[in-house]
Amino acid sequence: MTFRWDILFRSLPYLWEGAQMTIRLTTTAVGIGFVIGTLLGMARICQYKPLRTLAAVYIDFIRGTPLLVQIFLVYMGLPQLLSFPMPRLTAAILALSLNSGAYVAEIVRAGIQSIDLGQTEAALSLGCSNAQVMRYIILPQAFKRIIPPLGNEFIAMLKDSSLVSVIALEELVRRANIVITRTYRPFEIWLGVAFMYLIMTIAISRLVAYMERKLKVDV
Amino acid sequence: MFEIHDLHKHFGSLHVLKGITCGIAKGQVVVIIGPSGSGKSTFLRCLNLLEKPTGGTIYVDGVNITDPKTDIRRVRENVGMVFQRFNLFPHMTALDNVAFAPLRVLHLSKDEARERALDLLVKVGLGDKADSYPDQLSGGQQQRVAIARALAMRPKAMLFDEPTSALDPEMIGEVLEVMKALAEEGMTMVVVTHEMGFAREVGDLVLFMDDGIIVEQAPPEIMFNCPSHERTKAFLSKIL
Ligand SMILES: Nc1ncnc2c1ncn2[C@@H]1O[C@H](COP(=O)(O)OP(=O)(O)OP(=O)(O)O)[C@@H](O)[C@H]1O
Ligand SMILES: [Mg+2]
Numbered sequence: 001m002t003f004r005w006d007i008l009f010r011s012l013p014y015l016w017e018g019a020q021m022t023i024r025l026t027t028t029a030v031g032i033g034f035v036i037g038t039l040l041g042m043a044r045i046c047q048y049k050p051l052r053t054l055a056a057v058y059i060d061f062i063r064g065t066p067l068l069v070q071i072f073l074v075y076m077g078l079p080q081l082l083s084f085p086m087p088r089l090t091a092a093i094l095a096l097s098l099n100s101g102a103y104v105a106e107i108v109r110a111g112i113q114s115i116d117l118g119q120t121e122a123a124l125s126l127g128c129s130n131a132q133v134m135r136y137i138i139l140p141q142a143f144k145r146i147i148p149p150l151g152n153e154f155i156a157m158l159k160d161s162s163l164v165s166v167i168a169l170e171e172l173v174r175r176a177n178i179v180i181t182r183t184y185r186p187f188e189i190w191l192g193v194a195f196m197y198l199i200m201t202i203a204i205s206r207l208v209a210y211m212e213r214k215l216k217v218d219v
Numbered sequence: 220m221f222e223i224h225d226l227h228k229h230f231g232s233l234h235v236l237k238g239i240t241c242g243i244a245k246g247q248v249v250v251i252i253g254p255s256g257s258g259k260s261t262f263l264r265c266l267n268l269l270e271k272p273t274g275g276t277i278y279v280d281g282v283n284i285t286d287p288k289t290d291i292r293r294v295r296e297n298v299g300m301v302f303q304r305f306n307l308f309p310h311m312t313a314l315d316n317v318a319f320a321p322l323r324v325l326h327l328s329k330d331e332a333r334e335r336a337l338d339l340l341v342k343v344g345l346g347d348k349a350d351s352y353p354d355q356l357s358g359g360q361q362q363r364v365a366i367a368r369a370l371a372m373r374p375k376a377m378l379f380d381e382p383t384s385a386l387d388p389e390m391i392g393e394v395l396e397v398m399k400a401l402a403e404e405g406m407t408m409v410v411v412t413h414e415m416g417f418a419r420e421v422g423d424l425v426l427f428m429d430d431g432i433i434v435e436q437a438p439p440e441i442m443f444n445c446p447s448h449e450r451t452k453a454f455l456s457k458i459l
């Protein structure tokens with residue numbers, strides 16, 4: 001039994017295209033998730049009780065159900081409900097974004113709550129509105145603090161995005177499956193795929209560490 | 220400037236302010252003293268509604284701020300506050316800290332706001348620290364920036380909650396100097412402090428608070444030399 005490097009190498013360009021899809025998916029999902037999460041995170045601690053409850057229910061639902069089920073719900077459930085066709089890519093991005101939003105919401109909430117109450121009081125005492133306090137005082141400080149957990153969320157999402165292979169979206173895992181049905185060399189391919197994920201996640205943690213250092217300097 | 224009538228504050232079942240009535244005239248410097256937990260901070264924070272009173276009325280410059288219809292933000296624009304732990308905005312330079320409220324609350328232009336901020340930093344002796352971030356400043360410098368920040372709104376009155384308690388002893392003087400200068404300009408000031416020297420020298424009136432009420436109020440020379448209440452005597456004998 002030999003390790004067939006040649007087969008792995010020949011598959012690399014094809015797999016790399018899959019990896020690019022994985023990166024695009026993840027970046028888009030976390031990007032949209034960040035917007036959803038910021039709004040949800042603020043809703044989670046706002047004065048208005050119904051909004052707070054709504055946000056909490058959403059977050060609990062997402063965090064308490066498997067991502068796989070959420071993907072099926074969006075890809076197969078929504079088209080049935082709304083009777084329009086759902087393209088794979090849209091379904092994948094939608095499912096991953098909605099999922100990411102819930103996790104980011106908790107990160108944002110924790111970030112906001114970690115800011116000393118004295119900051120809010122100082123801003124209020126100057127005549128700021130609650131919205132101004134949030135926008136100019138709390139969020140800028142909170143965002144700096146949540147960069148490390150956001151990095152973790154990014155890494156988790158990068159790995160979890162492999163689940164959308166079940167709806168035949170050609171990201172890294174899906175393409176690996178396709179290569180294997182052609183080559184019958186699962187060990188080489190899966191090991192190669194594992195390393196591709198590893199390289200991506202290491203790159204992200206490096207980037208996060210760099211941003212953290214960079215932002216500490218001018219504070 | 221302040222007319223306070225039968226002010227009460229409860230935190231849940233805890234009755235912290237138990238009926239405070241007093242008046243503070245324009246230009247007066249009032250010093251509040253009293254044991255820990257007596258409600259000094261709570262009283263001060265009621266004056267700009269950082270705490271919401273649960274009973275009584277407060278008039279600030281003729282406006283009833285305990286009336287729910289009153290715009291709280293308007294009131295706060297006119298009453299500056301300085302905190303024990305400075306509470307400067309750590310993500311802004313000293314200049315931006317001071318320019319923040321004129322820019323965002325008064326909607327001055329960027330240039331006007333910065334000019335006003337720089338003038339105030341010069342006034343508190345920190346013109347050369349405009350571009351420093353709070354964590355690059357000493358405690359005394361931070362507190363002076365915080366005073367400048369509050370002054371940037373051109374308030375009619377200033378509240379100080381133990382402004383020197385978090386400072387190393389060698390930095391207390393520089394902050395008190397700034398406050399003294401402010402008092403001499405005629406600013407109405409309400410100061411919670413343990414600095415009896417400051418109270419004597421600058422204060423027009425000293426309030427002694429204990430257990431949620433004003434036990435005694437008198438000019439400093441009377442308060443410190445011949446207090447009339449037992450509780451005041453007991454407290455003063457401990458700190459003087
Ligand atoms: N947000 C709050 N919730 C509940 N209790 C509070 C709150 N703020 C203050 N208290 C209580 O109210 C009482 C008075 O507190 P306050 O801070 O006004 O006292 P103080 O005279 O300023 O004391 P110190 O000299 O220690 O600052 C204390 O018993 C305190 O525990
Ligand atoms: Mg206090």
